[in-house]
C-alpha cells in the first residue's frame with residue numbers, strides 16, 4: 001500500500017517532523033510504502049491564470065515544472081496526507097499553489113477510492129481554517145477525507161512558548177488509514193456527496209458547447225447517464241439520501257437552461 005504526503009512548509013521544521021512521525025507510524029504497521037514530498041524541495045510555480053487546463057486539458061499547461069510528477073504520485077497512492085503549517089490563518093502559499101495548479105480537478109474529479117488525511121501545524125490559531133480548506137478540496141477532488149491531525153508547535157529557533165498541549169493522535173490516525181486501505185469498504189455516500197454529484201452533473205451535462213473538455217470527461221465516465229447514481233460504483237448509495245440532492249439539481253438545471261439559452265461560447 002502506498003501513502004504519499006504532500007507537505008507544504010517552506011522549510012524542514014515542525015510540519016516536516018510531524019509528517020515524518022506519521023510516516024514512521026504507518027510503516028510500523030507493515031506493508032506500507034511512505035513517500036514524503038516536501039513541496040519546498042520541488043519546482044512548483046504559481047498558476048498564471050490562463051485557464052488552458054480547464055478548457056483544453058491539463059496536458060497543455062504552459063508551465064514546465066514538477067506539477068505533473070506530483071500528480072502522478074497522488075494518482076499512484078492509496079492514501080494521501082495533505083500537510084501544511086498555518087500561515088496567516090490559512091494553508092501555506094505552497095499548499096495553495098499546488099491546489100491552484102491542480103484546480104481543474106475540481107471540474108474533473110478523479111481520486112475516488114483514495115483516502116485523504118489532513119495535517120496542520122500552527123503556532124496558536126488557524127487550524128480550523130487550514131484544515132477546513134484541505135477537507136474541502138480533497139473531498140471535491142474525490143478523496144474520502146477520513147481524519148485530521150492538529151498540532152500547536154512554537155516556531156523553530158524563536159523564544160515563542162508552546163500555547164497548547166494536546167494528545168498526539170498520530171498512532172490512532174495511522175491505524176485508521178492503514179485499516180481502511182487494507183479493507184477498502186464501499187464508500188458511504190452522504191447527502192452532501194449526493195449533492196456534489198447531482199449538482200455538478202446538472203452543470204457539466206449542459207456545458208458541451210461551453211466547456212467541452214469537462215463535458216467529455218463527465219460523459220466518458222458515464223456520469224451523465226441518468227441511471228448513474230454516483231461517481232464510483234464502489235459505494236453505498238442510499239436512494240433516500242439522494243432525493244433532496246436530485247431535487248436541488250433539477251431546480252438548478254432549469255435555471256441553468258434559462259440562463260444558457262441565449263448565450264454563445266465566447267470563443268465562437
Ligand SMILES: Cc1cc2nc3c(=O)[nH]c(=O)nc-3n(C[C@H](O)[C@H](O)[C@H](O)COP(=O)(O)O)c2cc1C
Nearest residue numbers: 009013014015085086087088089122123124125155
Ligand atoms: C508567514 C507565517 C505566518 C504564520 N501565521 C500564523 C497564524 O496565522 N497563526 C498562528 O497561530 N501561527 C502562525 N504562524 C506560526 C506557524 O504556524 C508555526 O510556527 C508552525 O509551527 C510552523 O510550522 P513549520 O515549522 O513547519 O514552519 C505563522 C508562521 C509564519 C512563518
